[in-house]
Amino acid sequence: xxxxxxxxxxQSSLTATSTQTSVLSRNVAGADDPNYNRKSGTVITTYGGAxxxxxxxxxxxxxxxxxxxxxxATTSGQQAIVDALDQLEATVNDPELDQSLxxxxxxxxxxxxQYGVTPDDPLLAQNVLTKATELARTLNEASETVRTVRQQAxxxxxxxxxxxxxxxxxxxxxxxxIVKGSQSGADITDQLDTRDRVLSQxxxxxxxxVVTRPNNDMVIYTDGGVTLFETVPRKVSMAPNYALGxxxxxxxxxxxxxxxxxxxAIMPLKSGQIYGSSIVRDEITVTYQSQLDEIARGLIEVFAxxxxxxxxxxxxxxxxxxxxxxxxxxVDPPMGVPATGxxxxxxxxxxxINQNVNPSTGGDLDLLRDGGISNPADPDYNYNxxxxxxxxxxxxxxxxxxxxxRSFDPVTGSxxxxxxxxxxxxxxxxxxxxxxxxxxxxxxxTALLQRTTAALSNVTGVDINEEMTLMMELERSFxxxxxxxxxxxxxxxxxxxxxx
Amino acid sequence: MKTSFISNxxxxxxxxxxxxxxxxxxxxxxxxxxxxxxxxxxLTLGGxxxxxxxxxxxxxxxxxxxxxxxxxxxxLEVTQKALDGMRETAEKFLATLISIRxxxxxxxxxxxxxxxxxxxxxxxxNASASGQFIFAGINTQDRPVTDYxxxxxxxxxxxxxxxxxxxxxxxxxxxxxxxITQADMTTFLQTVLPAEFADPAWGTNxxxxxxxxxxxxxxxxxxxxxxxxANTQAMRDLAQAYTMAFELGDNLNSNAFRAVVDASxxxxxxxxxxxTATQAQLGSTEExxxxxxxxxxxxxxxxxxxxxxxxxxxxxEANVRVTDLTTQLDTAYALTVRIQQLNILQYMR
Numbered sequence: 035x036x037x038x039x040x041x042x043x044x045q046s047s048l049t050a051t052s053t054q055t056s057v058l059s060r061n062v063a064g065a066d067d068p069n070y071n072r073k074s075g076t077v078i079t080t081y082g083g084a085x086x087x088x089x090x091x092x093x094x095x096x097x098x099x100x101x102x103x104x105x106x107a108t109t110s111g112q113q114a115i116v117d118a119l120d121q122l123e124a125t126v127n128d129p130e131l132d133q134s135l136x137x138x139x140x141x142x143x144x145x146x147x148q149y150g151v152t153p154d155d156p157l158l159a160q161n162v163l164t165k166a167t168e169l170a171r172t173l174n175e176a177s178e179t180v181r182t183v184r185q186q187a188x189x190x191x192x193x194x195x196x197x198x199x200x201x202x203x204x205x206x207x208x209x210x211x212i213v214k215g216s217q218s219g220a221d222i223t224d225q226l227d228t229r230d231r232v233l234s235q236x237x238x239x240x241x242x243x244v245v246t247r248p249n250n251d252m253v254i255y256t257d258g259g260v261t262l263f264e265t266v267p268r269k270v271s272m273a274p275n276y277a278l279g280x281x282x283x284x285x286x287x288x289x290x291x292x293x294x295x296x297x298x299a300i301m302p303l304k305s306g307q308i309y310g311s312s313i314v315r316d317e318i319t320v321t322y323q324s325q326l327d328e329i330a331r332g333l334i335e336v337f338a339x340x341x342x343x344x345x346x347x348x349x350x351x352x353x354x355x356x357x358x359x360x361x362x363x364x365v366d367p368p369m370g371v372p373a374t375g376x377x378x379x380x381x382x383x384x385x386x387i388n389q390n391v392n393p394s395t396g397g398d399l400d401l402l403r404d405g406g407i408s409n410p411a412d413p414d415y416n417y418n419x420x421x422x423x424x425x426x427x428x429x430x431x432x433x434x435x436x437x438x439x440r441s442f443d444p445v446t447g448s449x450x451x452x453x454x455x456x457x458x459x460x461x462x463x464x465x466x467x468x469x470x471x472x473x474x475x476x477x478x479x480t481a482l483l484q485r486t487t488a489a490l491s492n493v494t495g496v497d498i499n500e501e502m503t504l505m506m507e508l509e510r511s512f513x514x515x516x517x518x519x520x521x522x523x524x525x526x527x528x529x530x531x532x533x534x
Numbered sequence: 535m536k537t538s539f540i541s542n543x544x545x546x547x548x549x550x551x552x553x554x555x556x557x558x559x560x561x562x563x564x565x566x567x568x569x570x571x572x573x574x575x576x577l578t579l580g581g582x583x584x585x586x587x588x589x590x591x592x593x594x595x596x597x598x599x600x601x602x603x604x605x606x607x608x609x610l611e612v613t614q615k616a617l618d619g620m621r622e623t624a625e626k627f628l629a630t631l632i633s634i635r636x637x638x639x640x641x642x643x644x645x646x647x648x649x650x651x652x653x654x655x656x657x658x659x660n661a662s663a664s665g666q667f668i669f670a671g672i673n674t675q676d677r678p679v680t681d682y683x684x685x686x687x688x689x690x691x692x693x694x695x696x697x698x699x700x701x702x703x704x705x706x707x708x709x710x711x712x713x714i715t716q717a718d719m720t721t722f723l724q725t726v727l728p729a730e731f732a733d734p735a736w737g738t739n740x741x742x743x744x745x746x747x748x749x750x751x752x753x754x755x756x757x758x759x760x761x762x763x764a765n766t767q768a769m770r771d772l773a774q775a776y777t778m779a780f781e782l783g784d785n786l787n788s789n790a791f792r793a794v795v796d797a798s799x800x801x802x803x804x805x806x807x808x809x810t811a812t813q814a815q816l817g818s819t820e821e822x823x824x825x826x827x828x829x830x831x832x833x834x835x836x837x838x839x840x841x842x843x844x845x846x847x848x849x850x851e852a853n854v855r856v857t858d859l860t861t862q863l864d865t866a867y868a869l870t871v872r873i874q875q876l877n878i879l880q881y882m883r
Contacts, residue, residue, distance in 0.1 A: 150750065
């Protein structure tokens, strides 16, 4: 052992300490980045007792990371569902405000009740008309809300698909660098951080699982099992539909040519924003729209007018009709009553008040009392043959119809045999039950995600206090090595002095 | 090598999440303790929201029926008052007729009283309540009974005159009237005159009322008739009694006059019985409306209680939650400050 060898060792220590300090400052810099994993230099002893930093390693826990990916996907999927349901809930609002369809229907019933006691009062007839207009408008608006939510879900899916494609492109770059770096033994820890960040972002859009192959090469599958990335990204596509009306099906999302959403999906997605939005677009809004359409159909049915002449003419839509309104003073044409118990798509958006009864469009309010709204010129549909101003039978008949159970299409998922107002109430129950369940699930999922993220961060993240402690250690080591060098220098000087 | 199992990010993240969650809950709890209802009724009740919507609808519906029942009751009351008046007048008239028959009073008294009574009866039958003619059946916008004494002569007056002229060949006030025999007069009173008070003459000359009465829904399922009309037999009898007393009392011989008085007594008796029957029937309807309103009010109050049971929160619990959450937030803020201070940099100078 010679002084020069000691000097060499001390000098190698200085180099190793500097490298470690630089790693340490990288850690401090990344302390607040949720996607930063703590790095550390691996110090080894080489020939002659010298030390060197052989490689930079990265703290990682693949089990926790996979759990975080899964949890992120489930949470963002659930979030999409809850957001949509919250928007749909605007059609119900707080029951106290009486804004729901059931409440508006109750308003109309009460207006009819008052009108039934005094059928000759035009103010009360106007009140019935106002409430009926309000009800038709509420149905139109609710239907519009559902359409907007559905369209939004479709747009979100398209955005999700675009984001997946761009993330996959980014992933490809990072993955290539990693494979190349792994083969050459370079420091790839920053690229690994990038790749994990891309995976985290990807899992927001769709549920994924990953498999690591030799040289850190990574393959991504969707949670349904379709290959999303292997060496190169697979194509993810969806054609947005800008005219998603009631009864129109949205387009499926394809990964690598395989449909992953919708009824034809063989390997369907199970989580992620795209999945959540597809549930909103293909199930929730479709069912809710069908409930609105059935309420509209029930309403037309309740107010339908029967042939009074005994001639057996078909029932005609009365106060509530549907389809495009003619321009006054043209008479509103008679419309048939849609088949009972069968969903008629889009009725909630086209239901309206018959113009023949509305004075502001040249109609006659008295038709509310007498019938014949469907066609004022046809005496067969007039209930009040005597023309008496106090004729109460038609109004009482309507009240009886409103209180009578009728049949609704079972696809609505609500009570198929109930009164109209009962059905409207059960529709509210259906929506709020979904909202409650989804919100509770979102609560659990969010808590789980926070826990998993905290656990992962605890294993892979940076603790500044620890880094600072390490820095003190490195400082001491640096000081000691420097002192050693100075001492060895003095010893060599003393030796050279003695020789001189 | 990693030696500690905590990271800066998770430490601050945990605190941040806790604070955010507590603030959310605090907003809800404050709202609940202020309104004493669930902050988000739909979210809390879930599927049961349909029930509270249904209950609220039922509450409004019951309230609506109780309101309209009030209107129906007041209309029935007006009708009863009018019938009361008519019955009392008829009873007095009956007393007059009897005293005339017994010879205590003269024919001149009869004529003027009959005129007054017929006018009073017309006015009563044409009474209206809140814009509706209450004796018009469902034809509520037309004055039901024609005024017998209007000028020019009304249809009913003209028809009676024509009937008299047709039967006897001269007018009531003609001198020849004194020669009408009792038998002739009885024939006229029994065959010709009643036809003027039966359909179709009644409908064309006297009354535009409809036979169909007003109906009203006095509970969720009960629809009852809540009016009477000017076409009932009692009203026809009453009009007949007054009319014959007014028209035929003038210059008859005593035998024929006696026949008129007897026929008038007969009609007025039937009319009094008929009015009493109508009043009894309307009285029972009034009772039904009253009972129904009472029952509906009880039902409504129960519904209101059920709504409260669904939607309301326990005020004590709401307040305690606000206090708890405030304490929790205080602690969380204090902890944040402390943890920020817990930093090795503080000790590395």
